[in-house]
Amino acid sequence: MPAIEAKHLRKVYKVYQKSEGLWASVRGLARRQYKTVEAVREVSFKIETGEMVAFLGPNGAGKTTTLKLLSGLIVPTAGEAEVLGHIPWKREHGYRRRFSLVMGQKNQLWWDLPAQESFLLHKEIYRIEPEQFQRRKDELIDLLEVRKLISQPVRELSLGERMRMELIAALLHSPEVLLLDEPTIGLDVVSQRKVQEFLKFYQAEQKITVILTSHYMKDVEALCRRAVIINQGEIKHDGPLADIVERFSANKVISLEFAGTEVPADLSTYGNVFDVQPPKVKLAVPREKIPEVLASVLARYEVEDVGVHERPLEEVIAEFFTQPQEMTATA
Numbered sequence: 001m002p003a004i005e006a007k008h009l010r011k012v013y014k015v016y017q018k019s020e021g022l023w024a025s026v027r028g029l030a031r032r033q034y035k036t037v038e039a040v041r042e043v044s045f046k047i048e049t050g051e052m053v054a055f056l057g058p059n060g061a062g063k064t065t066t067l068k069l070l071s072g073l074i075v076p077t078a079g080e081a082e083v084l085g086h087i088p089w090k091r092e093h094g095y096r097r098r099f100s101l102v103m104g105q106k107n108q109l110w111w112d113l114p115a116q117e118s119f120l121l122h123k124e125i126y127r128i129e130p131e132q133f134q135r136r137k138d139e140l141i142d143l144l145e146v147r148k149l150i151s152q153p154v155r156e157l158s159l160g161e162r163m164r165m166e167l168i169a170a171l172l173h174s175p176e177v178l179l180l181d182e183p184t185i186g187l188d189v190v191s192q193r194k195v196q197e198f199l200k201f202y203q204a205e206q207k208i209t210v211i212l213t214s215h216y217m218k219d220v221e222a223l224c225r226r227a228v229i230i231n232q233g234e235i236k237h238d239g240p241l242a243d244i245v246e247r248f249s250a251n252k253v254i255s256l257e258f259a260g261t262e263v264p265a266d267l268s269t270y271g272n273v274f275d276v277q278p279p280k281v282k283l284a285v286p287r288e289k290i291p292e293v294l295a296s297v298l299a300r301y302e303v304e305d306v307g308v309h310e311r312p313l314e315e316v317i318a319e320f321f322t323q324p325q326e327m328t329a330t331a
């Protein structure tokens with residue numbers, strides 16, 4: 001049985017429409033006008049126990065709404081979901097003890113209190129045995145290197161330090177499923193890497209099931225082997241992360257370094273010329289034309305160095321997000 005299964009999930013919000021102008025506002029008091037927003041239209045996937053899956057999509061695609069549905073914070077308009085055999089929106093205590101949701105944009109710790117006080121509160125809420133609590137807390141504090149900071153009010157911590165405290169609070173009750181919504185948002189590169197390293201280690205050690213949403217492809221590449229892509233409330237792709245670049249990018253990149261100091265002027269006949277730093281240049285070329293272009297360029301010019309690369313995941317995903325309608329799989 002998969003740890004997480006979503007079947008045709010749909011969530012429609014009814015949003016009050018406020019008209020412009022005083023008279024329209026007065027009229028609105030008598031007869032309110034609403035529009036519907038389909039935050040999630042059709043979301044189905046299965047995630048096996050111990051998998052760490054990236055859930056990717058542009059702003060407003062429906063990622064957070066899906067995670068809220070799987071956490072039971074909201075009830076779907078239609079569809080079904082089971083997490084560890086529980087229907088999330090039934091909000092059973094048994095389920096609450098088995099999962100955690102971490103939202104990078106939301107503070108779940110008490111702002112004015114030291115993190116250690118919030119940890120104690122979590123101990124009570126989740127009814128964690130004192131011995132287990134002490135052991136887990138110590139382990140997590142050491143892993144995330146925050147021992148010196150646990151008695152300082154959360155509001156005085158940096159964003160990166162706060163996120164590490166949020167992770168401790170979320171993991172104190174040893175959840176089997178962890179839903180991470182942008183855990184590295186706004187963090188500097190060093191903090192980002194610390195969170196990444198921790199998640200990688202922790203997930204491998206505890207074999208927990210994780211869904212990770214992130215706009216940072218570095219997180220995704222470091223942590224996940226599979227990616228589910230959502231756009232406009234619908235799943236657009238579900239498969240190995242390694243396949244994404246090949247599937248969604250029709251081009252590969254040829255890097256060239258010419259002998260001498262110049263870059264030939266007529267290279268654009270071969271493909272899209274970019275990143276010109278004479279005598280180096282990059283050429284984006286349709287993948288099926290790579291052998292032909294390489295042979296021709298090497299025969300015509302004196303080339304010092306050459307390389308063929310896939311485009312970076314970051315770039316391919318960004319393109320997919322900005323042109324979702326036009327992009328079609330090339331494989």
Ligand SMILES: Nc1ncnc2c1ncn2[C@@H]1O[C@H](COP(=O)(O)OP(=O)(O)OP(=O)(O)O)[C@@H](O)[C@H]1O
Nearest residue numbers: 013015037039057058059060061062063064065066
């Ligand atoms: N409570 C709500 N009421 C009305 N509309 C909502 C509500 N929550 C989300 N939406 C809308 O549903 C859509 C999906 O939002 P959601 O937060 O799930 O997207 P997201 O993929 O998490 O985006 P981001 O990457 O920006 O966080 C958006 O158009 C959003 O405005």
